Amino acid sequence: MNAKEHARPLRVLQLTDPHLMAGADGTLLGVNTRNSLDAVIAEVLHYHGQPDLVLATGDLAQDGSQEAYHFLGERLGAFNCGSAWLAGNHDDAARLYAIATEYAASQRHIIQGGWQFILLDSSVPEKVYGELAESELEFLAERLAQNPDLPALVALHHHPVDVSADWMQDIGLRNRDAFWQVIDRFPQVKAVLWGHIHQNLEQHRKGVRLMATPSTCIQFASGSRDFSVEEQAPGYRWLELQASGSFTTEVRRARDFEFELELTSSGY
DSSP: OOGGGGSOOEEEEEEOOOOBOSSTTOEETTEEHHHHHHHHHHHHHHHTOOOSEEEEESOOBSSOOHHHHHHHHHHGGGSSSEEEEEOOTTSOHHHHHHHHHHTTOOOSEEEETTEEEEEOOOOOTTOSSBOOOHHHHHHHHHHHHHOTTSOEEEEOSSOSSOOSOGGGGGGSBTTHHHHHHHHTTOTTEEEEEEOSSOSOEEEEETTEEEEEOOOSSOEEOTTOSSOOEEOOOOEEEEEEEOTTSOEEEEEEEOTTOOOOOOTTOSOO
16 A cells, blocks of 8 residues: 555545525525535534535525525535635626635635645536636646646536436536546546536546536436436535545435425426
8 A cells, every 4th residue: 555545535525506595595496405505514514524625516506696605605614624616507606706715715726635626617607508718728737737746636517528317418518528638638637526417426537537416405317308306315525535646435415304396397
């Protein structure tokens, strides 16, 4: 075993797609999104304990309100560590990043625990699909080139691969080929992480682990032709990263959270 494997791994928590709202009574398809986030945070603390870093990967607010972002910042105070926030298609990106700065959560390149984390903004104003601006691709390439010896995790909101639900095919990352062209140049990239699809997905591509994570509120049904949700509990992803570049990960759900999901909805 490499000597680096003996050190305690870096514990990273991914929370994604909470769809928070200005009001405490705000619901999405029948689910109170503040309550579901609280249930997920309680599950994290009960089962895994404190993380070393929190990645919040988009659709943090359903309505883009400052109240929603402040609620998130306050709730993340339950963790004795820093966080980094990304915008999704439902967010007001400018407002999100302004408030993230108040909580020291606007950094998009983090070096910690022998790893580097690169967060990319794939949001496009007033569009559901994602796209990485040329400046984002340059940022990704520059940071990887500057740190060739640090294993890297790259996070964004939109899915850069095909998923099983037909209705989501057109709302992922539009310029995924350009994204993968950058990733393929840098062998230190070990993981790509995203949200948006409200479900667990794990794949491998050219030695890179690809991971999507359940929402902290509603879950989309995999394999569906049209928009569809399923009665799975809200969840999160936990990662434990070794400085050697290896890591383990698991998805866990707040199964004690009680909710009545509107199964007949045709959208969100």
